[in-house]
Amino acid sequence: MWLRQFVHGLAVPGETLRGTRMEVLTFTGGPFVQNTFLVVCADGHTALLIDPGAATPDALAEVRERGLEVAAILLTHAHLDHVEGVALAKRETGAPIHLHPLDRPLYDGAASQAVAFGVPWEEQPPPEVDLVPGKNLTFGGSEFEVVFTPGHAPGHVIFLSTSDPVAIAGDVVFAGSIGRTDLPFGDYRVLMESIRNEVLTLPDETVLYPGHGPETTVGHERITNPFLIPVYGGELV
Ligand SMILES: [Zn+2]
Ligand SMILES: [Zn+2]
Numbered sequence: 001m002w003l004r005q006f007v008h009g010l011a012v013p014g015e016t017l018r019g020t021r022m023e024v025l026t027f028t029g030g031p032f033v034q035n036t037f038l039v040v041c042a043d044g045h046t047a048l049l050i051d052p053g054a055a056t057p058d059a060l061a062e063v064r065e066r067g068l069e070v071a072a073i074l075l076t077h078a079h080l081d082h083v084e085g086v087a088l089a090k091r092e093t094g095a096p097i098h099l100h101p102l103d104r105p106l107y108d109g110a111a112s113q114a115v116a117f118g119v120p121w122e123e124q125p126p127p128e129v130d131l132v133p134g135k136n137l138t139f140g141g142s143e144f145e146v147v148f149t150p151g152h153a154p155g156h157v158i159f160l161s162t163s164d165p166v167a168i169a170g171d172v173v174f175a176g177s178i179g180r181t182d183l184p185f186g187d188y189r190v191l192m193e194s195i196r197n198e199v200l201t202l203p204d205e206t207v208l209y210p211g212h213g214p215e216t217t218v219g220h221e222r223i224t225n226p227f228l229i230p231v232y233g234g235e236l237v
Contacts, residue, residue: 151191
């Protein structure tokens with residue numbers, strides 16, 4: 001099952017429209033109902049595979065069908081459901097794997113998570129590129145800010161487009177919910193600080209593509225999310 005979402009190059013205040021059309025494709029699958037993202041960059045040819053989970057074969061089929069070139073495998077964090085397709089993705093694309101170093105222990109522990117959950121497992125190649133918050137990534141004419149958002153996982157990051165109002169948000173905020181913090185290395189207080197400082201400060205129209213469930217916007221979550229309203233105000237609609 002997958003959804004196709006076109007994101008047009010919208011001008012942000014103070015910037016001229018540069019024709020930076022980016023496409024976000026969502027592939028959903030597996031027992032965790034996880035979203036694997038394929039982002040087609042502004043050049044229409046370069047692609048990024050973000051959080052390759054159970055639906056990775058579907059995303060790779062799209063890559064082959066459209067003749068895309070995967071320039072990077074980007075991980076918001078290293079929970080099992082977000083990395084279970086990494087080995088396949090690496091084998092098929094050869095693209096370098098990017099991860100924040102604070103999530104390396106989770107990445108290395110994914111094999112034992114797989115055993116615990118009964119998920120088929122193939123040994124993973126190690127990450128090759130350390131994600132550095134504040135150091136932007138540029139691929140195929142599209143640029144992304146790496147935003148550090150720990151709490152659900154210690155090295156969790158969000159990929160925020162600098163040209164389009166779009167963020168690949170991992171498991172920080174969902175439509176109507178927030179990321180779990182009862183898993184090992186989770187921290188509720190830290191997660192809520194990440195949401196306040198890094199998500200709720202984004203423009204309302206910013207589209208959030210979470211690791212589970214449908215996309216939403218910062219503005220919608222600001223006024224409707226039952227986990228955020230008691231803490232940060234807002235109103236139910
Ligand atoms: Zn997670
Ligand atoms: Zn997840």
